Amino acid sequence: MVLSGCAIIVRGQPRGGPPPERQINLSNVRAGALARRAAQSQPDVKDTPDEPWAFQAREFLRKKMIGKEVCFTVEVKTLQGREYGMVYLGKVSIGWDLFDFSVSHELVKPYIPEQVRLCDLEDQAKAAKRGQWSEGGGAHTIRDLKYSIENPRHFVDSLHQKPVNAIIEHVRDGSVVRALLLPDYYLVTVMLSGVKCPTFKREADGSETPEPFAAEAKFFTESRLLQRDVQIILESCPNQIILGTILHPNGNITELLLKEGFARCVDWSMAVYTQGAEKLRAAERSAKERKVRMWKDYVAPTANLDQKDRQFVAKVMQVVNADAIVVKLNSGEYKTIHLSSIRPPRIEGENKDKDKRFRPLYDIPYMFEAREFLRKKLIGKKVNVMVDYIRAATAGAETGPVPAFPERTCATVTIGGINIAEALISKGLATVIRYRQDDDQRSSHYDELLAAEARAIKNGKGLHSKKEVPIHRVADISGETQKAKQFLPFLQRAGRSEAVVEYVFSGSRLKLYMPKETCLITFLLAGIECPRGSRNIPGGIAEPFSEEAMLFTKELVLQREVEVEVESMDKAGNFIGWLHIEGVNLSVALVENSLSKVHFTAERSAYCKTLQSAEETARQRKDKIWANYVEKPPAELAQVSEEKERVANYRAVYVTEITDGLHFYAQDVETGENLENLMETMRAELASHPPVEGAFSAHRGDHCIAKFADGEWYRARVEKVESPAKVHVFYIDYGNREIVSSVRLATLPPSFSTRTLPSQATEYAFAFIQVPQDEDARADAVDCVVRDIQNTQCLLNVEYPGATCPLVTLQFSDSKDDVGLGLVKEGLVMVETRKEKHLQKMVTEYLNGQESAKSARLNIWRYGDFRADDAEEFGYSR
Structure with a gap:
């Protein structure tokens, strides 16, 4: 450093750390004193300006000597410790020879008159009226030094981020310097944008304690920038702090500090860095990988993962919510991936409507839009997944050892070169998570996410919009029998309707969202008999291949846009029909893949031949549900088809409870x-x-x-x-x-527990009868059943499956009389006709019993035969 035209600071080569410094004053000469700012603790003392030609003398030596290797000799050392001597730059003496050169350039004046040679040079300068001997006294050489800026933010904005010439006058630490802006002589403190170096902590006694690597970082910046000619891009001025980037002909000090492990990136000032934030992240990443200095103990968030687990290609199967997806790996395994560093829309505070069931997808503003954006972009597509970090499981205060949040794999997901998280944020459908400065578990493209959020805020997109939030009034009529009845005619008349598959319960049972009707329905595939899962079977034992059927349906249609044809509705309010996706009938696809059988109800549909052909092909392959299939001889098949009868396999049961619904x-x-x-x-x-x-x-x-x-x-x-x-x-x-x-x-x-002995009470309903909806009529039937069979032993035979339980016939154990047929003959219930051929004998017997009750005008038939409006009054179908 050059302190003035007659004093410099030198230091030796670094060995294991910053070397000691030494001030050398040039012998026999004196230059003008530079300006000094008064101490802020002494408000009565005024600033001291430059002496004439003082700055020019300093500049002459600075340009000549800064950064150069010199030799020196000490001639005089005062009692105060000041050293005076000769300094040599290479073979040139910066003492006499340089002083001789300096005097001829009117920059310094001799202090000791005995030096004849110096006096001659001084006399020549005086005679020629050069330098400080010129007329006017050199007042024009005194700088108008400005120690502060009245409106620093306006000052920075007025420069439009154009490079400004400057001299670095002081280095406070590795990332904060004092710079003299030229040509207006503003003396400003500049903090490097986007980074922070270790600092020196000031203690109570006034001493400073360096943080680890603080001294090394300061030396790194000093040795490259102190009193160098640089250019500074002033980029921002938040809270009176000027942020900037210092450019030297040999490089960008910000990136060099990061690359050498002397600094870390900081998010709050990264956004204003004009040279490309990705360069800073790359430099920091390089230092982390090499584990240099600040990063000597660094462990990467994905250090324990193999390369194949860090980056892979997968197929998106489901969008869980606005920040999580389920993908299928090449191995066939399913994996949940969370998008790194983003937060989905959420309701702040207690804004949930307590009067209704809370549905996050529809009740949280912009959650539906975010889910739909991801669904349309990703479902069924292959994406590139780069794992950024694994978020460990966390335990909640109330849940004890059970994790409140399970372990989460957080990654950057791209498709066609587009970062999905960035696209989501740019549309205002998610926000960026803010981290502690030392938290490295974040997206590898964190700065792009912040920039995207800034654009969304500026343009008022989505969550940042001041417009009224969108409201989705979606009616869930799943299981709502009365609402479903009202809705059924519209769907039947509509033919093929558009829908989105929201959930797959089993291979043939789905929940659909109908966009035009803005409702949710439960949809059952027509024409097939799919293996049932454990939740749909008493005892909880799933049928073989039920899980495979559900996975097949999920992979083919979950969250896809489909077309449905509604044909009918069951008693529980579930719609029955056909589902098509890209020209594929899901019922046919399940049968073709040996995951379902054709149901007899398919005979009435237009897809009967297609289903039967697909089933025949699947049977011949003997795959999955047909693995143990044994083909019967043609003669036996003909005999079975002609003489097929109902199988009566009665077993003894003990009736323990009768419900109000006649179950x-x-x-x-x-x-x-x-x-x-x-x-x-x-x-x-x-x-x-x-x-x-x-x-x-x-x-x-x-x-x-x-x-x-x-x-x-x-x-x-x-x-x-x-x-x-x-x-x-x-x-x-x-x-x-x-x-x-x-x-x-x-x-x-x-x-x-039920593992030792399963639940012993099984629910059944009577086959071939309709339960009256009229309360009085139903109560009469229930009373009769309670009187006859409750707490008695009977014989039971399962006739066909029902929506909620098996439908059976029940006989008295002694007389073998049919209980259900007795209800029909007593005129307490009506007959439900069935289309199955093997049940027609039973149906005929029940219908004959109904005719005898009509003739005798018993109970519900006491007014004679029903008209259509009478039947509806008593709760029967027309």
């Missing part, structure tokens, strides 16, 4: 002894170790034990919890329901 619960007599043994053992154990009263916390779906009115404990399942005093329970071995206080409940011992 009943029954226990198999075969397993009755097992139930008795279990109950006896359980009660003995509870008697020896009574449960603690009130210790059980009831939650919907929990299995427990409940104390019945007889004072005994029974196995039960919690169906609803209104309050601790009102808990709805279902007795799983008997079929009855009760509302009890939680003090009458206790934990079910594991040795008596």
Whole structure:
């Protein structure tokens, strides 16, 4: 550093750290003093201006010597420690020879008159009236030095980010310097945009303690920039701090500091960096990979992953929400991927409507738009996935050891070179997560995400719009029988309607969103009989290939745009029909892939021949559900088709409960002894170790034990919890329901769970009959059934499956009379006709019984034959 025209600071070569400094004053000469700013603690003291020609003298030596290797000799050392001597630049003396040169350029004057040679040079300068000997005294050489800027933000904006010539006068630390802006002589403090170096912490006693690598970073910047001619791009001025980038002919100091591990990127000032934020990230990444200096202990977020797990190509199968997708890997495995560093739309505070069921997809503003954007862009497409970090599982305060959030794989997902997260943010459909400065678990394209968010805010897109938020009034009529009935004619008349598959329950059961009608419906595939999953079968054992059928349907149609033809509706309010996707009939596809069989109802459809042909092809392959298929001889097939009869395989059951809807619960007599043994053992154990009263916390779906009115404990399942005093329970071995206080409940011992013995009460309904919807008529039928069969042993035969339970015929164990047929003959119910050929004999018998009740005008037939409006009044179909 050149302090003035007659003083310099030198230091040796660095060895293991910044070398010590030494000030050398040139012997026998004196230059003018440079301007000094008064101490802020002394407001009465004024600033000291330059002496004439002082700055020019300093500049002459600065340009001549800065950064050069010199030799020096010390001639005089004062008591105060000041050293005076001769300095040589190469073979040129910066003492006499340089002084001689300096005097001839009117920059310095001799201090000791005895030096004849110097006096001669001074006399020549005086005679020629050069330099400080010129007329006027050199007032024009005094700088108008400006230590502060009245409006720094306006000053920075006025430069339009154009490079400004400057001299670096002081280096505070590696990333903060004091610069003299030319030609107007503004002395400003500049902080490097986008980075931060370790600093020196000022202690209470006034001393400074350097952070690790602070001294090295400062030396790195000083040795390259101090008193160098540079250009500075002034980029921003937040909170009176001027941010800029310093450009030297040999490079950009910001990038060099990062590359050598002397600095880290900072998000808050990265946005204003004009030279390309990706260059800074790349420089920092290089230092991290080499583990230099600040990053010596750095461990990358994906260090434990193999290369194939860090970056791969996968097919998008589902959009979970606005920041998560499910992809299928080449191995066939499914994996959930979260988009790095973005936050989906959310409701701030308690803004949920407590009067209705909260549905995030439709009730959170812009959540539906975000999901739709991803769905249309990604579903069924192959994407590039680059894993940025793995977010560890976190435990919530109330959940104990159970993770509140499971482990999440966070990645940058691109398709066709487009970063999906960036596209989502640029449309205002998500926001960027802000991190702590030392948190490296973030997107590898974090700066692009911030820039995209800034554009979205500026343009008022999506979440940043000041317009009224979009509202999606979507009616969910799944299971709403009355609403579904009203809606059915519209769908039937519409022919093929557009829909989006929102959820797949099983291979043939789906939830659809109808965009034109803005409603959600449950849709069952027509014409096929698909293997049922565990949730749809009493006992919870899934049929073979039910899981494969569901995965097949998911992969083909989940969240895809499809067309549906609605033909009818079942009793539970589920629509039945055909689903097409890109010309493929899903029912036919399932049959072709041996994942479903043709149902007899397909005979009435236009797709019957196609389904039968597909089933025949699948049978011949003997794959999946047809793996054990044995083809019957043609003669036997003909005989079966001609003489097929209903199979009567009655088994003994004990009827335990009759419901108001004319369903009943029954226990198999075969397993009755097992139930008795279990109950006896359980009660003995509870008697020896009574449960603690009130210790059980009831939650919907929990299995427990409940104390019945007889004072005994029974196995039960919690169906609803209104309050601790009102808990709805279902007795799983008997079929009855009760509302009890939680003090009458206790934990079910594991040795008596449903794994030891499944629930013994199975729900059934009567086949071939229609249950009256008129309350009085239905009550008469229920009373009759209760009187005849409750708590008695009967014989049961399953005739055909129903929407919620099997439909059966029931016989009295002694007389073998049909209970359902007796209800028909008593005129308490009407007959439900069936189309199956093998059931026609039973249907005919029931219809004959109905005719006899009509003739006798019993109960519902007491007014004679029904008219159409009478039938509807009593709750029967026309």
